[in-house]
Amino acid sequence: MKYKEAKALVASTDGLSVDEFYQYHELMPAAAYYYESLFPNNFLSIEELDRPADFHSKLAGYMALIDNPATGEREVLNYIKNNEAYFIIASMLKKGFDFGHHEAYLFKEFALPPSFKADYVVVGKNSGGYEFIFVELESVYGQITNGDGTLGTCFRAGIKQIEDWDTYIEANFQTINLLFEQAKMPGTYLPQEFHKLDKSRIHYAVVAGKRSDFNDKTRRIQRKARDERKIHLLHYDNLVDTANSLIKEGNY
Numbered sequence: 001m002k003y004k005e006a007k008a009l010v011a012s013t014d015g016l017s018v019d020e021f022y023q024y025h026e027l028m029p030a031a032a033y034y035y036e037s038l039f040p041n042n043f044l045s046i047e048e049l050d051r052p053a054d055f056h057s058k059l060a061g062y063m064a065l066i067d068n069p070a071t072g073e074r075e076v077l078n079y080i081k082n083n084e085a086y087f088i089i090a091s092m093l094k095k096g097f098d099f100g101h102h103e104a105y106l107f108k109e110f111a112l113p114p115s116f117k118a119d120y121v122v123v124g125k126n127s128g129g130y131e132f133i134f135v136e137l138e139s140v141y142g143q144i145t146n147g148d149g150t151l152g153t154c155f156r157a158g159i160k161q162i163e164d165w166d167t168y169i170e171a172n173f174q175t176i177n178l179l180f181e182q183a184k185m186p187g188t189y190l191p192q193e194f195h196k197l198d199k200s201r202i203h204y205a206v207v208a209g210k211r212s213d214f215n216d217k218t219r220r221i222q223r224k225a226r227d228e229r230k231i232h233l234l235h236y237d238n239l240v241d242t243a244n245s246l247i248k249e250g251n252y
Contacts, residue, residue, distance in 0.1 A: 037103065038190070039123075039183050044090050044104040049250045058085040059243050066140050066210070066236045073137040076236070077119065081108065089120050089135060091242035092205060093252045096232060099131045100124025100252035110134070111179065112168050116161075124252065130193040131201040133232075134169075136161050137208075140236055144209030149217030155233060158206030162231055165204070173197040204231045211237040 037043040049055065065071050065079050080088060086106045093100035103125040110121040120135040136158045143152035151159070169176065173196075180194050193201055214222070214235060225231040246252065 036185075037105075038185060038188060039105045039107075039180075040185055042105040042107050042123075042183060044087065044106055044252060046251050049087075049247060052247050055087060055243075055247045058083050059088065059240065059247070061085075062088055062243075063240055066240075069141050071140045073119075073139055076137060076140065086120075087246060088239050088243050090122050090252060091239060091246040092133065092135075092232070092234065093122065093124055094242040094245045094249075095234070095238060096226060097124065097131075097133065097203065099126040099128075102126055103130075104252040107183070112165060112172070113175065116165060116168055118165065129201070130191060131203065133203045133205055134162070134165055135205045135207070138206060139208055140210065142209075144213040144235075145215075145218050149215040149221070151218070151221060151233075154208045155206060158208060159225075159231060162204045162206065166202075169202060170197065170199075202230070204229075205234055206231065207234045207236060207239065209235045211235055 061083065062076075062079060062085060065075060080086060086108070090100075090104055090106050093104065100122070101124075105123040107121040107123070108119070110118040112118065118134045119137045120133075122133040122135065124131055124133075138154045138158045142154050144154050145152045177190070177194055180190055184190055222233045225233050
């Protein structure tokens with residue numbers, strides 16, 4: 001019954017108001033979201049965020065992990081996978097990205113065959129359609145930045161990886177389209193954004209180091225990379241902040 005009410009609400013208007021949008025989400029059963037989503041196995045359900053204690057527990061484990069100087073990117077990847085804590089990565093949508101609040105998906109170990117693989121790809125939708133973030137994790141500790149705040153070898157390696165991805169995506173977007181075709185819900189059609197390359201919809205993120213590795217000069221470099229190259233340079237503490245915001249607000 002609630003499912004029919006939700007569908008009737010959408011059918012009654014050309015666009016939902018903010019209040020109607022939240023009413024729609026309250027009416028929709030959780031199972032219906034998965035069934036009707038474009039990529040059911042990769043769907044990030046906001047309904048699950050109604051269990052804040054569970055998410056806070058997973059976030060606490062992540063925080064303890066990144067505070068351990070022996071932790072590297074592999075340990076972070078394993079923790080997120082083993083605890084199904086993908087919301088931590090997807091929460092970066094809360095930092096400088098204006099999409100994902102309509103729908104959000106996460107793909108782990110996203111192949112760019114034959115030579116590359118993104119640690120994660122986050123796909124989000126807003127009123128303008130779908131956009132993509134290709135994510136590279138680098139070391140939590142190590143040569144993150146130099147003494148003067150310039151980028152160290154960890155960030156530079158991550159940026160080099162992204163430059164390779166960007167070249168690959170420009171030449172092989174149809175291959176990426178096929179990967180999304182394989183993951184989509186049978187019987188559905190991928191929107192135009194998945195078929196035709198629009199570089200304005202492609203974003204990149206490198207995660208490395210801790211908050212203490214960033215100074216004023218690093219943050220200037222960070223802003224320039226974001227504004228001029230659409231490369232977001234994040235530290236692992238940023239994901240603590242964004243994950244807390246996600247849990248509090250209940251929506252990507």
